[in-house]
Amino acid sequence: MLDIKWIRENPAAFDRALSRRGAPPAAEAILGLDEERRSHVQKVQSAQELRNSASKEIGKAKAAKDEATAAALMAEVGEIKEFLAHAEEKERELDTALSRLLATLPNIPLDDVPNGKDEHDNVEKSMSGQKRLYDFEPVEHFEIGVATKLMDFETAAKLSGSRFVVLKGGLARLERALGQFMLDLHTTEHGYTEVQPPLLVRDDALFGTGQLPKFAEDLFKAGEQHWLIPTAEVPLTNIVRESILDEKELPLRFTALTPCFRSEAGSAGRDTRGMLRQHQFNKVELVSITTPETSLGEHERMLSCAEAVLQALELHYRVVTLCTGDMGFGAQKTYDIEVWLPGQKAYREISSVSVCGDFQARRMNARYRPAGDAKGTRFVHTLNGSGTAVGRCLIAVMETFQNGDGSVTIPAALRPYMGGIDKISA
CATH class of the missing domain: 1.10.287.40 (Serine-tRNA synthetase, tRNA binding domain)
Structure with a gap:
């Protein structure tokens, strides 16, 4: 607001x-x-x-x-x-x-956000790692998954329709390992508090973070009073709704690994094959609640926390600053991390990290009392980012570490979570 x-x-x-x-x-x-x-x-x-x-x-x-x-x-x-x-x-x-x-009005972009109409006007900020070289033609993740019989779209369609997947065996374990690895990294090294939030929220929570009323068609309603969360940003940010915090409590940093549910109403015909754009997916979310003076520094810090995931997994990626026409509704400024997918031969978003200023705080009535001011209050600043999208990270690992025989090598950082297994094959 x-x-x-x-x-x-x-x-x-x-x-x-x-x-x-x-x-x-x-x-x-x-x-x-x-x-x-x-x-x-x-x-x-x-x-x-x-x-x-x-x-x-x-x-x-x-x-x-x-x-x-x-x-x-x-x-x-x-x-x-x-x-x-x-x-x-x-x-x-x-x-x-x-x-x-x-x-109904979007947030005001910061002055240093590049002007533009869509993703073609985004500006590259940095790049990390190198593209892996192969002595064979790399394929897309769903080709690996179907060939190993560990990724089943046909059964998922029977159960739930399009844009769902059933993972089995080693791929199911790898997906679980990725989420646990990310949570451990953010809680032990980056100072985030792990939260297990509700997956069902009321209208007020979605209004607070900006999904309602404008984006109702992108959500799944569950009964008369609840919606399935499109991202853990919603419950994590709303932890401070209708609260007055003391400045000494800030920053608050929360993380959660949850399923996310999106109707993908505006993506008809896009990414219909594979796991890139699903109605249900897992994601590790990062949320920070800060003072206005520290929110821009927190934005850079949150970006580095998300990048650390991809660096530990030895994935090649780039960071782009989104232009004004490509930013989300509630953001003042957004960085996207785009991971390289060798099978697609393209960079694809795996994390979006945004600073929202007091836009969400006004909608939630979330305030803090500055140190030394017994009566006055100010709105907090909120930030959110993917740390990261687990399903897309699974795709990146599969495509990056694929082998000519159709197997997938497990990155070293994940092997403790895989019982020492170093390779997934049929």
């Missing part, structure tokens, strides 16, 4: 920022509704003051046995009460209309 006070003071800058994100100007509509609301609130307050004053005068008139004056004042108070009965309802309607309008 954007700060209405900032929009009032910077309407032109606000519209320029929306333009950078490919959105139409909105300052005039917002400020017009805001002015109507503020004017109406002033009328309500004036009417309430007049009612209270008249009520006191009625008491005085009755004490003086001035029945005519008392009757006139009572009639005036009756008219005011009738006005207020309707006016207070209109005030609620104006509040709701303004809140709904603000809730």
Whole structure:
């Protein structure tokens, strides 16, 4: 949620920022509704003051046995009460209309975010490792999985339809090993607290992180009151909703390994083969809650934590800064980590690391009390990132460490989690 006070003071800058994100100007509509609301609130307050004053005068008139004056004042108070009965309802309607309008608007990009329309305008930040050389033509992950009979899309389709997979044997264990390795790395070396959150959340939690109301079609609803989480970012970030923290508690750093559920409503026809784009997948999520002064430094730190996963697995990747047209709804700035997939001969996103400023905090009413300030509060800043997408990391390991005989070598970092197994084959 954007700060209405900032929009009032910077309407032109606000519209320029929306333009950078490919959105139409909105300052005039917002400020017009805001002015109507503020004017109406002033009328309500004036009417309430007049009612209270008249009520006191009625008491005085009755004490003086001035029945005519008392009757006139009572009639005036009756008219005011009738006005207020309707006016207070209109005030609620104006509040709701303004809140709904603000809730549909994306976050404002930071000044150093590159301008652009889509992924083609993203800017490479760094690159790590080297592409592995093969003495055979590398194939895609699903070709390896099907050939070893450890990746079964046909059975998954019978069970659940398209965009699901059944993993078996060594691949199932490798997927589990990846998640456990990531959790151990982030909790023992990077200072994150492991959380096991609910997989079902209510509307308020999804509103808080920005998935609702705008992206309802990308979610799976479960009954009347709950949704399946699209990412553990939702429950982890909402841990601090409607809270006032002490500055000394910050930063808070949480991590979780959970299934994630997405309808992929906007991806019809994209990545239909294999595991790249599934309705259900596992992901290790990183969330940080910080002060405004430390959030940009925390963004760089979170990126390095996600990179450490790929470095330990000896995977080649690059980091790109997303342009304004490719950023997520709630982000001020986003880095994507794109891992090299030899079978696809392409870089594909495996982690997205974003700083959101106070955008989510305003939607959640999450605040902190600065040190030395007994009364004042400020909104926290929130960050989130994949640390990383487990299924996509499985794909990268399979394609990177494939062998000419169809087997897959296990990276050294994962062998303790695999009971010492160093290779997966049919």
